[in-house]
Amino acid sequence: xxxxxxxxxxxxxxxxxxxxxxxxxxxxxxxxxxxxxxxxxxxxxxxxxxxxxxxxxxxxxxxxxxxxxxxxxxxxxxxxxxxxxxxxxxxxxxxxxxxxxxxxxxxxxxxxxxxxxxxxxxxxxxxxxxxxxxxxxxxxxxxxxxxxxxxxxxxxxxxxxxxxxxxxxxxxxxxxxxxxxxxxxxxxxxxxxxxxxxxxxxxxxxxxxxxxxxxxxxxxxxxxxxxxxxxxxxxxxxxxxx
Numbered sequence: 001x002x003x004x005x006x007x008x009x010x011x012x013x014x015x016x017x018x019x020x021x022x023x024x025x026x027x028x029x030x031x032x033x034x035x036x037x038x039x040x041x042x043x044x045x046x047x048x049x050x051x052x053x054x055x056x057x058x059x060x061x062x063x064x065x066x067x068x069x070x071x072x073x074x075x076x077x078x079x080x081x082x083x084x085x086x087x088x089x090x091x092x093x094x095x096x097x098x099x100x101x102x103x104x105x106x107x108x109x110x111x112x113x114x115x116x117x118x119x120x121x122x123x124x125x126x127x128x129x130x131x132x133x134x135x136x137x138x139x140x141x142x143x144x145x146x147x148x149x150x151x152x153x154x155x156x157x158x159x160x161x162x163x164x165x166x167x168x169x170x171x172x173x174x175x176x177x178x179x180x181x182x183x184x185x186x187x188x189x190x191x192x193x194x195x196x197x198x199x200x201x202x203x204x205x206x207x208x209x210x211x212x213x214x215x216x217x218x219x220x221x222x223x224x225x226x227x228x229x230x231x232x233x234x235x236x237x238x239x240x241x242x
Contacts, residue, residue: 037095039076042104042111051079058095058104058111059086074110092128092242119237128242134158136233140217143171143224147185150231153212154181158235162203163188163215170196171227174219179231185218194227206236 042058047065061073067084071077076087076095089106097104097113104111118137124130136152154160165179171194179202180187188202215231217224 037076037093039095039097039104041099042097043099047077047084048079053080055079056095058097074106090242092130092239122236125241128239130239132237132239134233134235134237136235137230139168139228139230141169141228143173143217143219143227143229145219146223147216147218148224150215150217152231152233153214154209154233154235155237156210156212157208158237159206159208160204161206161234161236162201163231163233164199164201165189165192165217165229165231166199167193167196167227168230169226169228170194171224171229173222173225173227175221177220177224177229178218179215180218181213181216185216188215191220203234 037056039056039058042060044057045060045062045064047063047068048055048057056076056078059068059071059073059075059077063069063071063073068077071084071086072088074089076089078085078087089111091107093106095104095106095111096102100113102113104113106112118135120133122131122133134155136154138150138152140148140150154163163179165188171177174194176191176194178186179189179192179200187204189200192198192200215233217229217231
């Protein structure tokens with residue numbers, strides 16, 4: 001029999017164990033830190049001098065201090081009963097970052113902050129699999145040239161529903177523009193308006209993409225010489241079981 005639970009590594013009471021309350025209390029305190037996880041910060045590089053009992057931080061790569069310097073990057077560090085303890089997160093764990101007022105998800109590369117409302121889990125399996133609705137937003141400003149490519153991408157293995165746009169600042173140089181991807185310039189809308197406030201909801205039949213794919217705005221009637229466009233990618237993404 002294992003001495004710890006498989007997912008949260010909670011210490012388990014062993015047969016004929018003395019002082020069972022010690023093990024039970026340790027499990028309860030660990031749960032108290034992890035359930036409805038709220039982290040003070042992921043940016044504080046020096047361990048705080050006067051933490052409050054039960055407060056949690058994410059140890060940043062440059063974390064330092066008498067205790068923090070011995071902890072691993074991205075681990076949760078908890079102040080409890082006068083001592084620091086360390087908890088290794090599992091992929092898929094979520095935490096509310098108090099100082100940033102944002103949700104962070106732990107993945108293979110570390111904690112990834114998600115904009116509030118940018119991802120909503122629609123359904124989740126008992127083994128960790130998930131299907132989520134995702135919105136990725138960006139404003140492309142100071143437009144210039146024959147075309148402009150977004151820095152956000154339609155995620156690989158996502159099912160894209162559409163891309164919506166709004167001209168946030170009047171576009172100059174072009175008489176209209178197309179919104180699409182490389183090789184399909186008007187996939188999400190063609191001859192779109194250049195006046196401030198013009199908008200388009202470029203829905204398509206749900207389509208899977210198999211590589212990270214940026215959105216491309218292509219100028220019509222001349223090259224872009226100014227202006228700005230806000231765009232949003234609307235998609236469904238899936239997460240495999242743990």
